Each structure stands twice: as C-alpha cells, then as structure tokens.
Amino acid sequence: MPSANGTNAPQKPGGWGTIPTSDVARRTFNPIRDILTRPVRPLASPQSSKDLLSLSIGDPTVFGNFKAHPVVAKAVEEAVSSYRFNGYPPSVGLPHVREAIARKYTHPDAPLAANDVVMTSGCSGAVEMAISVLCGSGKNILLPRPGFCLYNTIASSHNVEARLYNLVAEQNWEADIDHMESLIDENTGAILINNPSNPCGSNYTKAHLKAILAVCERNKVPLISDEIYADMVFSGQTFTSTAWLTSTVPILTLSGLAKQWLVPGWRIGWILIHDRANALESVRQGLIALSTLINGPCALVQAAIPKIFAEVPSSYLGDLNCQLESNARILETEINKIPGLSVITPQGAMYIMVKIDLDSFADIENDADFCHKLKWEESVEILPGECFSYPGTVRLVITPPPNILCAATARIASFCQRHSK
Ligand SMILES: Cc1ncc(COP(=O)(O)O)c(C=O)c1O
Known part of the structure; x- marks a missing residue:
C-alpha cells in the first residue's frame, strides 16, 4: 500500500533520525587527513x-x-583570458594537451601518442582510476609497505584487498622481490610501485625496476607505476621511468603537476597507457568510461600545460x-x-x-x-x-x-x- 505521501517508502514515526551512510563511505578512511x-x-x-x-x-x-615558475601562472592567465576553455572538455582531456603530454613523456623505448593519455583530477585521481579499472570487488592489489596511504584508502573504498609487499630499508627501500611474488594469486589485478617514493625518498636502479618487471612478466600481472616524483632526484642519482625498461609488460604510469611544478592545489594529473603487448584495449575503454564520471579535470588548468612544458626552463x-x-x-x-x-x-x-x-x-x-x-x-x-x-x-x-x-x-x-x- 502506498503511504500517505504517495511513495512506497516506510514512514518514520517522529523525526528524521540519523540517515545511514553507504558502504563505500564507511570503508573510506585516509589516515593522514x-x-x-x-x-x-x-x-x-x-x-x-x-x-x-x-x-x-x-x-x-x-x-x-x-614558488611555481612565473610561466606557470602566466599560462593559466592566458587560458582564462582566451575564453576558449570555458566549455566542457572531452572527458579524457583536451586533445592538444594530451598531445603535449605524450610528446613530453614519449621515449624511444616507450613511445606515446595523444590517445595514450588520460587526464585526471590530480595524481590522486589517476591512482583512483588505475586501481578501479584494473581491480574490482574480490580482486587484490599489491602495494608497497611503507607506502603512500591513499593507495590503501582507495583499494578499501573499492572493496579491493590490499596485499602489502615489504620494502627493505637497508637496501635503499628496494622491494623484497620474493615477498612480492609470494603475494600474487589468480585474483591479483595489479602491482603498484611508487618511484621515487613517498614516504621513503628512495630512487630505484634500473636493475631493481627490471626485477619488478620480471615479476609482472612471469605472472602476467600489469603494473601501476606512480611517478609523481619523476626526475626529483638528488646528485649522483638518475631517474628511470619503468616503462623504458620493458617491451611487453602493460603499464599505467601516473603523474601530475603537483610536485615538480609546485601547484598541488591545481589538482591536475594524468595516466600514460603503455600497452606494447596490446593487452590493455579493454582497460583503455574502461578508463574512457571512468573518465565520463567526472568529465575530466578543470579545462583552464589543462590548457596551461603545453606552455608550462615548453617554457619552464629545465x-x-x-x-x-x-x-x-x-x-x-x-x-x-x-x-x-x-x-x-x-x-x-x-x-x-x-x-x-x-x-x-x-x-x-x-x-x-x-x-x-x-x-x-x-x-x-x-x-x-x-x-x-x-x-x-x-x-x-x-x-x-x-x-x-x-x-x-x-x-x-x-x-x-x-x-x-x-x-x-
Ligand atoms: C606518491 C604519491 N602519489 C600520488 C599523490 C597525489 O598527488 P596529487 O596531489 O596530484 O593528487 C601524492 C601526493 O602526495 C603522492 O605522494
């Protein structure tokens, strides 16, 4: 029987009571915040x-x-006064911006085209999309311990089991490869690494990155490589992007403007899809679908990126x-x-x-x-x-x-x- 208000919802006697939150909200907890x-x-x-x-x-x-380089502010000012970026951008990002990002990060051993780039809300948005496209409920993901806590927060929010592989402090925080591999099973959706690392401040050698890629290859598990601190290394160190070291392992490389360009409040990031074994076609479609949930990050800030890349001196x-x-x-x-x-x-x-x-x-x-x-x-x-x-x-x-x-x-x-x- 419909109730007096014409709906089938049960009428509550008295006041509103407390409206319950969803399971997703209850599962979401960020320890730093x-x-x-x-x-x-x-x-x-x-x-x-x-x-x-x-x-x-x-x-x-x-x-x-x-402080951000003056070009960084100028680039947004120009985007604002052009009036060209007031409309909705395509959900995966503005085409010329994806093009500029692909050009900057392309490498002879890891070529990229514009449609290998998906724009996100900060690198956090990239982490969220990468985890949710590769791991659903009932899956597990391998995360570093110690590691940036947002990974666990996002995994548990999506009902994905976080399995933590050990980093060894005495070995420049390299991953314990045997431990990492022992955690993999048929439900493992991805291995995530963060290089250079928050919180460790480590920068991995090529040899160590290759050892991690070998685990991915042997077990046919794709890699999520969070490289938000790319190139932020000290004297005597060289940064290597994981994608440069494999011609087969599918990799989603994550980054953004926050750290190197000193604008974390602008909330702009991206995913680079490295799919040289042609294994990520559904994942690519999945990322496109996920991007339509929010319709991409702010168009004005996206539009600033080509000028920032071209004019901020190295x-x-x-x-x-x-x-x-x-x-x-x-x-x-x-x-x-x-x-x-x-x-x-x-x-x-x-x-x-x-x-x-x-x-x-x-x-x-x-x-x-x-x-x-x-x-x-x-x-x-x-x-x-x-x-x-x-x-x-x-x-x-x-x-x-x-x-x-x-x-x-x-x-x-x-x-x-x-x-x-
Ligand atoms: C390792 C790591 N990944 C991702 C992020 C998120 O970056 P953003 O501020 O662009 O969302 C951070 C921020 O501190 C980080 O340290």
Missing part, C-alpha cells in the same frame, strides 16, 4: 605555546620558499632538486645527532624517514605516541610510520626553509632528551 584534523589529546605536561612547525604534509607551497627543476637535497642534508645531519633517532638517507622526492629506537626512551610507546607528544609539547607536527603501514618510524617533509628545519630539529632534540631513559 585523520591525524591532521584530529585534536591533540591533552597530556599531563603543559601544551607548548610555541608556533606550530608543520613538517607533515607533502605540500611544497606551505612556507612560500618554493634549470628550474635542477634548482628545485638542489634546494631539496640541501634541506634533506640539514635534516639528516641534525637528526642523526639525536640519540634514539636515525635517518635513512633519501635519494629524491620530498621526504625523509627516521627510525625511532623505542628502547632509548623512557615513556614513548610507539611512533604515534612520539608524534602526539611531540606536537603537544613542542608544536612540531610530523607523521607516524603507522600512516604508511610502517610502525617504528616517523616521516618528515624536507620542503620547509632551512631556518624552520633547524628550529624543528632543535625542538625534536630537546623533546628526545626530556624523554630519554
């Missing part, structure tokens, strides 16, 4: 009155010392890398002086991982407790390894200016001294 928005729980000792020094999020624009990236390396060395030197802490030397990206020797401290339970007490007592915000599925460590970003890094490490040193055994 959770920690950053969680209020600091009062502890016995007094809260610090010092200014907050945040070495927690990988946003290089926070302190104003890293010396600009060189300078960025030099500053990042110099910052990393400041942090490494200062932190290694603190009893109980030791740095795993980074080779690129924007982060430094620090091991905590809990036996050196009288009253620190774990990495989360370390970060919590540090924030309460010294107003220094860093992230616990727990966010990256790697307890016993903390991650610091290396982008703040040297005076902030020195002030933060001085506070960390007095915190550690106060809590030492």
Whole structure:
C-alpha cells in the first residue's frame, strides 16, 4: 500500500533520525587527513605555546620558499583570458594537451601518442582510476609497505584487498622481490610501485625496476607505476621511468603537476597507457568510461600545460632538486645527532624517514605516541610510520626553509632528551 505521501517508502514515526551512510563511505578512511584534523589529546605536561612547525604534509607551497615558475601562472592567465576553455572538455582531456603530454613523456623505448593519455583530477585521481579499472570487488592489489596511504584508502573504498609487499630499508627501500611474488594469486589485478617514493625518498636502479618487471612478466600481472616524483632526484642519482625498461609488460604510469611544478592545489594529473603487448584495449575503454564520471579535470588548468612544458626552463627543476637535497642534508645531519633517532638517507622526492629506537626512551610507546607528544609539547607536527603501514618510524617533509628545519630539529632534540631513559 502506498503511504500517505504517495511513495512506497516506510514512514518514520517522529523525526528524521540519523540517515545511514553507504558502504563505500564507511570503508573510506585516509589516515593522514585523520591525524591532521584530529585534536591533540591533552597530556599531563603543559601544551607548548610555541608556533606550530608543520613538517607533515607533502605540500611544497606551505612556507612560500618554493614558488611555481612565473610561466606557470602566466599560462593559466592566458587560458582564462582566451575564453576558449570555458566549455566542457572531452572527458579524457583536451586533445592538444594530451598531445603535449605524450610528446613530453614519449621515449624511444616507450613511445606515446595523444590517445595514450588520460587526464585526471590530480595524481590522486589517476591512482583512483588505475586501481578501479584494473581491480574490482574480490580482486587484490599489491602495494608497497611503507607506502603512500591513499593507495590503501582507495583499494578499501573499492572493496579491493590490499596485499602489502615489504620494502627493505637497508637496501635503499628496494622491494623484497620474493615477498612480492609470494603475494600474487589468480585474483591479483595489479602491482603498484611508487618511484621515487613517498614516504621513503628512495630512487630505484634500473636493475631493481627490471626485477619488478620480471615479476609482472612471469605472472602476467600489469603494473601501476606512480611517478609523481619523476626526475626529483638528488646528485649522483638518475631517474628511470619503468616503462623504458620493458617491451611487453602493460603499464599505467601516473603523474601530475603537483610536485615538480609546485601547484598541488591545481589538482591536475594524468595516466600514460603503455600497452606494447596490446593487452590493455579493454582497460583503455574502461578508463574512457571512468573518465565520463567526472568529465575530466578543470579545462583552464589543462590548457596551461603545453606552455608550462615548453617554457619552464629545465634549470628550474635542477634548482628545485638542489634546494631539496640541501634541506634533506640539514635534516639528516641534525637528526642523526639525536640519540634514539636515525635517518635513512633519501635519494629524491620530498621526504625523509627516521627510525625511532623505542628502547632509548623512557615513556614513548610507539611512533604515534612520539608524534602526539611531540606536537603537544613542542608544536612540531610530523607523521607516524603507522600512516604508511610502517610502525617504528616517523616521516618528515624536507620542503620547509632551512631556518624552520633547524628550529624543528632543535625542538625534536630537546623533546628526545626530556624523554630519554
Ligand atoms: C606518491 C604519491 N602519489 C600520488 C599523490 C597525489 O598527488 P596529487 O596531489 O596530484 O593528487 C601524492 C601526493 O602526495 C603522492 O605522494
């Protein structure tokens, strides 16, 4: 019987009650966002009155010392005043922009054409589309431990089982290949790697990337290669894109403007489809279908990309890398002086991982407790390894200016001294 309001919905007596959320919303949890928005729980000792020094999020624009090149702003200004990009773009991206991206990333051993490029909302959007096109409910995906937590967040939101393969800190965070391979079964939809890495700051050798590709080849599992920190490597290091090293393994390479071009707020990213064994035709169609959910990222920002690629000088990236390396060395030197802490030397990206020797401290339970007490007592915000599925460590970003890094490490040193055994 239809109810009084003419629908078949049961009428609730009284008020609205609480409207339940969907399973997808309930499964979606991002530990970094959770920690950053969680209020600091009062502890016995007094809260610090010092200014907050945040070495927690990988946003290089926070302190104003890293600024996008003037061409970057000019490119968007021109796109706005042209009035040519006010309409809906094609869902996979503007054709001339896909063309410019294909041209920039094409390589003799990994050629790309415009229709191998799919524009996304940030590299996060690329991760989301890549995981959802390759892995459905009931599938599993191999993810790095430690690794960027958004991978797990997206996998669990899609009901995809995350299987974590170990990275070995003592070997420049290389993947434990045997462990990786042991996790594969008939339901494995993809292996995901992140090079250079957040949170590890590692940069893989060609030999190691080839070893990973060999796992993909033997098991016929496609690779998702998150290269948002491509080319962001320190002196003596060379970045190699995974796609340059295989003529068969299907690869979705992910990247965006956020880090190298210093505009994370512009939310622009892309997927490069490397399909030299002609195995990704359905995946390509699937990505096109998924792109129609949102109709692509902002057309104005897309339209800025060809000018940015053509006119930002390569010396600009060189300078960025030099500053990042110099910052990393400041942090490494200062932190290694603190009893109980030791740095795993980074080779690129924007982060430094620090091991905590809990036996050196009288009253620190774990990495989360370390970060919590540090924030309460010294107003220094860093992230616990727990966010990256790697307890016993903390991650610091290396982008703040040297005076902030020195002030933060001085506070960390007095915190550690106060809590030492
Ligand atoms: C490894 C990795 N992948 C993807 C992203 C997401 O990038 P975007 O800000 O472009 O969404 C980040 C951001 O920190 C990252 O560190």
